[in-house]
Amino acid sequence: MSTTSDSSNLSPQIAFLFPGQGSQAVGMGLELYQSSPAAKAVFDEVDEALGAAVSRIFFEGPEAELTKTVNAQPGIMTVSMACLKAMEEALGKDRMPTPAMVAGHSLGEYTALVAAGALSIADGARLVRERGRLMQYAAELREGGMAAILGMDDAVLEEVCRETDTQISNINAPDQIVISGERQAVEKAMELASARGARRTVALAVAGAFHSRLMEPAQEGLAKIVGELTFHEPTVPVVANCTGRPLTTVEDIKQELVSGLCTCVQWKDSVAYMTQSGIGAFYEIGPGRVLSGMVKRNIPEADVTNVNDLESIRLLSG
Numbered sequence: 629m630s631t632t633s634d635s636s637n638l639s640p641q642i643a644f645l646f647p648g649q650g651s652q653a654v655g656m657g658l659e660l661y662q663s664s665p666a667a668k669a670v671f672d673e674v675d676e677a678l679g680a681a682v683s684r685i686f687f688e689g690p691e692a693e694l695t696k697t698v699n700a701q702p703g704i705m706t707v708s709m710a711c712l713k714a715m716e717e718a719l720g721k722d723r724m725p726t727p728a729m730v731a732g733h734s735l736g737e738y739t740a741l742v743a744a745g746a747l748s749i750a751d752g753a754r755l756v757r758e759r760g761r762l763m764q765y766a767a768e769l770r771e772g773g774m775a776a777i778l779g780m781d782d783a784v785l786e787e788v789c790r791e792t793d794t795q796i797s798n799i800n801a802p803d804q805i806v807i808s809g810e811r812q813a814v815e816k817a818m819e820l821a822s823a824r825g826a827r828r829t830v831a832l833a834v835a836g837a838f839h840s841r842l843m844e845p846a847q848e849g850l851a852k853i854v855g856e857l858t859f860h861e862p863t864v865p866v867v868a869n870c871t872g873r874p875l876t877t878v879e880d881i882k883q884e885l886v887s888g889l890c891t892c893v894q895w896k897d898s899v900a901y902m903t904q905s906g907i908g909a910f911y912e913i914g915p916g917r918v919l920s921g922m923v924k925r926n927i928p929e930a931d932v933t934n935v936n937d938l939e940s941i942r943l944l945s946g
């Protein structure tokens with residue numbers, strides 16, 4: 629991303645958002661790879677950094693291989709950065725929007741850090757692959773699950789979580805909260821939530837109980853690789869998942885990444901903070917449209933633009 633530390637060049641109205649795990653799809657990024665030199669350079673850099681042609685998994689699958697956490701996480705980050713670089717290439721410096729803030733949902737927070745210059749693309753790829761491996765390791769130690777609880781009072785859901793030994797792991801919007809825990813405990817929590825007024829409960833197709841205490845076995849390994857990589861202060865504020873407030877120092881970033889494995893994603897607070905800070909336009913950059921929907925659930929009047937393929941970039945470039 630073309631960034632600058634001169635705040636006078638930052639638009640007070642724009643934020644870039646980057647999606648998390650679950651947005652992957654076989655074939656993602658292939659058209660960009662074939663059509664945009666800037667995007668191709670991102671894929672090539674990631675392949676070199678990871679020592680394998682991992683891009684082939686993103687382009688060709690099979691789906692079972694792509695959905696493995698160790699592949700999905702670098703895949704989504706790579707395609708998101710390829711979309712960003714292709715957007716910069718197509719629009720040029722004069723027309724490229726410059727964000728006042730960036731943010732990402734769970735894994736997307738890592739992409740946001742790369743986009744803000746806090747981490748290189750190569751180191752970002754290495755970090756998220758290791759994060760994916762460690763999360764898969766923790767998930768295999770204890771069988772966990774996650775469920776979305778829609779249309780339920782926060783306080784009542786918190787009581788359900790206490791009774792079932794589950795945790796609130798994502799607060800995405802006023803009417804959309806995700807819980808995590810051991811699989812049987814999540815199933816019991818879904819039953820109780822339905823009985824106590826939830827409009828709907830949806831079991832999520834995930835490999836483990838992410839953003840919960842079940843991820844604690846992954847924290848030591850993540851802290852190790854975070855400590856080995858070179859981080860820089862971000863050139864644009866990165867709104868943190870754990871607090872819904874900006875990360876501005878290297879130490880804040882390192883602490884956020886390690887604690888974020890077991891801590892609730894405060895997406896509702898993140899969107900509220902950005903909006904209260906003057907953000908009125910959001911660009912979701914990367915595969916899928918999940919965050920666009922979440923933003924609209926929080927701020928119905930928000931201006932949201934998706935940048936997820938060659939056609940969406942062509943529409944922006946006019």
